[in-house]
Amino acid sequence: MKHLHLLCTLLFGVAVFLFFGLAYPHHLHYQEQYQLFLFDSTYVWEIVKQPGGVVDLLGRFCTQFLLFAWVGAGIIALLLSAVQLLMLRLFKVHSSQFIVHSSYGLSFVPSFLLWLFLLDENALLSGVWAVLLTLLIAWAIVKLTKSWMRRVLLIIAIPVLYILVGPVCFPIPIESLWHGIHYYRYPMVFPWLLWAAAFSAFVLIFAIRFFNRKVTASNRLVLALCSFALVAAIMGVLVWKNANFKAEKVMQYDFMACHQQWNRILETVNAEKPNNQIGVTVQNLALAMRGMLLEHMFDYNQNSIHGLLPDVKTDATSPMPTAEAFYQLGMINVAQRTVFEAQEAILDFQKSGRCYKRLAQTNLINGQYEVARKYLMALQKTLFYRDWANETLPLLGNEKAIASHPEYGRLRQCAYNEDFYFSDHVTPEMLESLYFRNTVNRMAYQYLLAYCMLTGDRERYNHIISKEQ
């Protein structure tokens, strides 16, 4: 029987692992890029001193690993499996074998609800840690102590747990209690699914103890399997129905643009033509990076000039692929502004490794070495950006090394040398100025002509072609 329980937990863990690894990897990348975990005592203290700070720290620590989707999927699978195992342990305390087995499937309910919670790209791992730590401490108290001592400890545990994990330890749906606790990226949104997961854990543990007094029976194996299958089927359908695969696709395009996977982008758009703005922007960027934009842009969906260089919006997500296009074009100040604004727009006020990296690059290209150094030194305190920061720091002030660098040298040559003002729109004059500054900048050439084609500006198109010839 014990092996059957372990097998079901394993099955559940593998399902979670495969789901996040295969079907939802870019949601994990998305999570990673909107935080910057620093191995720094001040950073840690600033988090830990808040209510729920310990789980926030644990959540942020784990989130940095989501840069590698399979590692992230493994972490989530382990956390959700651990929640289920703890639920089962708590079921077993003072319950008859019959009750434990007939309600075995219910031990998966909080884990499934947490899985549902994590389908939302704004749900944070701190919530999962909060449920896990609450159950762990509850189990430890129940397991290690006897009667009166247990009651005393439970009373003491609630305020201590509140400091460590926040209101999940006492799941009352009063919004003011949950306000300011970092379980969800929108500070003003009440995380109902997380609350439901925490609440279900409480309700189930007490319900099991209640039914324990009422019934007894045998045939444990069938009961356990049936209850597991029932819960797994219902919850599995709920997970699949609530997964946002449309967003996953958009995040995939953003991820590929961020990692400059131009060939992979072209393979993806050939398999399924994107019809959302980010997808089209990334598709056009990849085509231009491979010198194919002018010949092949109309083989794919276009979204007028909004699919080429869309107006920058004040959110954290949509400007990032556009910023990548600005950067690759050599519009360094425009890229810098776009990335800075995107980072400032992160809803829970966190910083972003991806943004810090790009801001270090744009400042380096612009010769603002002290500002670049500031970003690089912060990245040195991270696990996965440290090597890159260490490699980049010696470039600061080294004009010769920057000039011969394949990326920074090229972008310095392409960047504007004539100053003008720009606002939220990219105008053809901006592209024209970029192109005539350096006619070797084929990206600018392609974008300029593509702009003319998409707006039907024949006069400008002919003018550029004649100049080119």
Place this chain on the structure above:
Amino acid sequence: MKKILYILFTIHCSLFTILLFSACTETVSDAKQENALPQIYPDYLGVTIPVNIAPLCFNMEDETALYIDAVITDCHGNSLHSQGEESVDFDIDEWHQLLAQNPDDSLSVTVSAKYDDGWHTYSPFSIYVSPDSIDYGLCYRLIAPGYEVWSKMGIYERDLSSFDERALIENTQFEGCVNCHSFNRGNPADMSLHIRGPHGATLLRHDDSSLIAYNTKTDQTLGFCVYPYWHPSGRYVAYSTNATSQLFHSSDSNRIEVFDTASDLQVYDVEKNELILSPILKQDSIYETFPVFSADGRSLYFCAAEALPEGNHALDSIRYNLCRIDFDPETGSFGNRIDTIVDASAQHKSVSFPRPSYDGRYLCYTLSDYGQFSIWHHEANLWLLNLTTGENRPMAGANSEDTESFHNWSTNSRWLVLSSRRDDGLFTRPYFCHVDAKGVVSKAFMLPQRNPRRFYRDRFLSFNVPEFIIRPTNFDGRKASRIINDPSRKDFGVRK
């Protein structure tokens, strides 16, 4: 027996503590004597400091230093020692004691640093202790030096004799941003604070009364009242109303231009809840901004520039002069003539942030090539106008090769806090300089921190609009956020 055990335990603990500390301190031995002065961060060499300032802790500029050691001595034989791996961190009480023993005198600082090849001792440098004290603290906004979107930010107060910083209000408490904090000559009894965003309001506190949230926009003014400046009587607040826009540079070292497409001035009568308008201060052909009252409260200084024709974006042709108009505090009325005090546009320059000293001797302002948002102008510098003699000169000691912009006087008019981007060219830091009885401006020094390099490197925020405060603000952030989140607002009236 118990007593003996207790004594033994105490001795044991004391010995352990002594051993622990002695293990952390290295003796500066066989040091190579350097003829050069030490390169330290921040640059505190030869600075003049107020007698009540927090310890000037510092780091070696060269980060390969393994240890840094500093001994401060005075002419009375007193000394203060500190040593650390990253920075020297002087004991705060001993520091204040030493400064109190040496007003109007110099301290000598001998710095040694240990590198791979051993200790190096540098030529000592001096710090001059001015008997002029500085105000209790500083109030500022901390915000990322960005463009249009804001992340976490807030208004903070810092005790200048220690390292304590406290948030007055942060934008985690409501949706929006905070700016334009202002006090009457550093006295937080009279306070103005502006909130932007969906809960926009101006919070006013008069004479330590309760905070009231106002809607400062009226049908006779351009928009919300900004850039507040209190009249010395506390009865009036001068505001400007600005239609502000931003444009961004494609390749200039200055990233952003913040400019007005229209702006006017008005004075708010706190007691009568009415704005006092004057046609002479709301001309369509002129941009008027940054109003400040003179020390006697009988003049209003401000910046004025010829307005650009609509659609013209020749921003580098907008140049502000320093102007003045009479103000009668008894009747709350303006004069009918505007005088140009500094004709900066004639020199192809532009004035911003005029700030008269409270003793009426000087007026400090920022001078840049054009425009009025000088924090984004690397060439911006501070100038000092002698209001008695008319002498006008750059504040060489305070200025650097990078931006100097917003500034404010201490209540004794002997200290100036200034915003500077000299550290890295982007993040604004507060600096202080002394202006003595003869108007001599000392070298500016950076706001002290326990470990300055670590502190300023880790803080990705600018110190915005530093204002002196004479005491803690006693600002209840929770109560203020309740007021902000409550939709009710009291409307500003307009004098008929």
